Amino acid sequence: MNTSLPSGLPTLLAGHRTERGFQDGQDGAARFDRPQGIAVDNTGNVLVSDSGNHALRKVACNGAVSTLAGNGQPGYADGVGSAARFNQPWGIAVDADGVIYVNDSNNNCVRQVVRDDASESSASVSTLAGNAGGKEGALQGAGSADGLGASARFNGPAGLALDTDGHLIVADCSNSLIRRVTVAEGRVTTVAGSPEHGRGFADGEGTAARFNFPAGITVDGNNNILVADLFNNRIRMIVGSAACVTTGVATRV
Numbered sequence: 001m002n003t004s005l006p007s008g009l010p011t012l013l014a015g016h017r018t019e020r021g022f023q024d025g026q027d028g029a030a031r032f033d034r035p036q037g038i039a040v041d042n043t044g045n046v047l048v049s050d051s052g053n054h055a056l057r058k059v060a061c062n063g064a065v066s067t068l069a070g071n072g073q074p075g076y077a078d079g080v081g082s083a084a085r086f087n088q089p090w091g092i093a094v095d096a097d098g099v100i101y102v103n104d105s106n107n108n109c110v111r112q113v114v115r116d117d118a119s120e121s122s123a124s125v126s127t128l129a130g131n132a133g134g135k136e137g138a139l140q141g142a143g144s145a146d147g148l149g150a151s152a153r154f155n156g157p158a159g160l161a162l163d164t165d166g167h168l169i170v171a172d173c174s175n176s177l178i179r180r181v182t183v184a185e186g187r188v189t190t191v192a193g194s195p196e197h198g199r200g201f202a203d204g205e206g207t208a209a210r211f212n213f214p215a216g217i218t219v220d221g222n223n224n225i226l227v228a229d230l231f232n233n234r235i236r237m238i239v240g241s242a243a244c245v246t247t248g249v250a251t252r253v
Contacts, residue, residue: 013046014059022053022072023065030065032057037092037102037160049089049102056089056102056113056123068100068123069113076107076132084125086111087132091160091217093168095183101168103157107132108141110157110168110181128168129186130154144175144195145188152188154179159217159228169225171217176200178214178227178238191225192243201232209245211236 014030021031033052040046046059047068055070067082075085087106094100100113100123109130116122131141131150143153156174163169168181169191176199178191192209200210214236216228225238237246 014063014065020052022050022055024057024067025065027063027065030059036088036090039092039094039100041094041098041100042096043098047092047094047100049092051088051090051105054086054088056086056092056100056125068115069125074106076104076109078111078126080122080124084123086125090158091171093160093162095162095166099183101128101160101162101183103154103160103170104130104132105156105158105173108143108154108157110154110160110170110186112183128183129181129188130157142174144172144177144190146179146190147188149186152181152186154188158215161217161219161225163219163225164221164223169217169219171214171227173213173215173230176211176213178211178217178225178243192238192245199231201229201234203236203245203247205245206243209236209238209243 015032020033023031035048036051037049044061048057050057053072054074056068069084070086071082074087077085086104089102090105091103102111104111110128112128114124129152142155145153157170158173159171161169170179172179177193180189194207199212202210211229212231214227215230227236229236
């Protein structure tokens, strides 16, 4: 895997500069289609939510690209390897044990992927939280309800991160909410924003805050949540147990 030019400038890791497709292979022989989310596991593998191919891909340290789950076709199904289905997977995160979490955006779910060390093709996909409506097709099961597992609802979940307590933080983009999901049981709560008042722009604590299609999210070493608030053109910060939202950067004119 060639990761840098002599000048130190970055170069191609995997895939083709102009062609898209769905193909495993070595380095430039591999193909992706609108890869959306990316994470690195504790052994240095790059994990990719390949949105247009509705699949979860892995780029190994030697540049070999393989498909962990999904088969290139949209749908909704838990299962192992190519039997699983996603519908435009977006945000991705991986914990210290190598368990992968994916925001399955058009299925309005958070999925969990557990790899078998002996066989990458046997990665097992299950639904941690949300409900795709029990049938294939885009935008099933949309809503904004907090709750446990399948009783919770999302609407176009995008960015995804793990906080320092091991909980998942979800940028619930089309709901303009920031949500928290406990990994142990899949319990969903709303950290900031209000489904009753909808999108907008306001700093404040918890439900008093407003976002406008938050898309990207990360968590710093102090457990502060940083949000790319897409249509407000701002970077927001959420601090503390009271979920106090402030604006770090304002670029809208």
